[in-house]
Amino acid sequence: MSAEQPFRVLPRVTEENAHFWRGGEQGQLQFLRCSACRTWIHPTSPRCPECLGKGLVVESASGRATVLTYTFNHQPWVPSADHPYPIAIVELEEQTGLRLMTNLVNLSNEDVAIGLAVRVVFEQREDVWFPLFEPADAALRRVGADPA
Numbered sequence: 001m002s003a004e005q006p007f008r009v010l011p012r013v014t015e016e017n018a019h020f021w022r023g024g025e026q027g028q029l030q031f032l033r034c035s036a037c038r039t040w041i042h043p044t045s046p047r048c049p050e051c052l053g054k055g056l057v058v059e060s061a062s063g064r065a066t067v068l069t070y071t072f073n074h075q076p077w078v079p080s081a082d083h084p085y086p087i088a089i090v091e092l093e094e095q096t097g098l099r100l101m102t103n104l105v106n107l108s109n110e111d112v113a114i115g116l117a118v119r120v121v122f123e124q125r126e127d128v129w130f131p132l133f134e135p136a137d138a139a140l141r142r143v144g145a146d147p148a
């Protein structure tokens with residue numbers, strides 16, 4: 001963990017959600033999926049919310065998503081040079097409603113926009129791999145960019 005990494009609260013990893021928090025170790029964004037009706041399920045649930053089926057399997061999503069909405073955090077909750085930074089809700093291309101609250105990374109704040117095509121990248125903290133999202137368009141990627 002480098003000194004530049006922003007503070008993150010580590011989730012409590014359980015048997016039920018380990019596929020989600022540790023899939024990044026293999027570069028995979030994983031969700032439960034109903035084996036009966038093929039619905040992707042997030043957050044994890046013991047039953048499919050669509051058909052109430054219990055036959056749930058772990059599957060890897062593409063990691064491609066679109067920014068649905070975003071905001072900038074201006075509050076320096078913890079000491080960091082990284083303010084303001086974007087917090088977004090992204091929707092995975094696999095399914096309408098398959099959404100994650102996440103951080104957008106590797107881009108200038110001025111390029112953050114609703115509808116922006118993004119792809120997953122993982123940031124490891126201890127035994128957790130946080131799914132973050134960067135622009136799908138390489139021309140917009142700014143690795144290590146200073147906030148605009």
Ligand SMILES: [Zn+2]
Binds near residue numbers: 039049
């Ligand atoms: Zn189902």
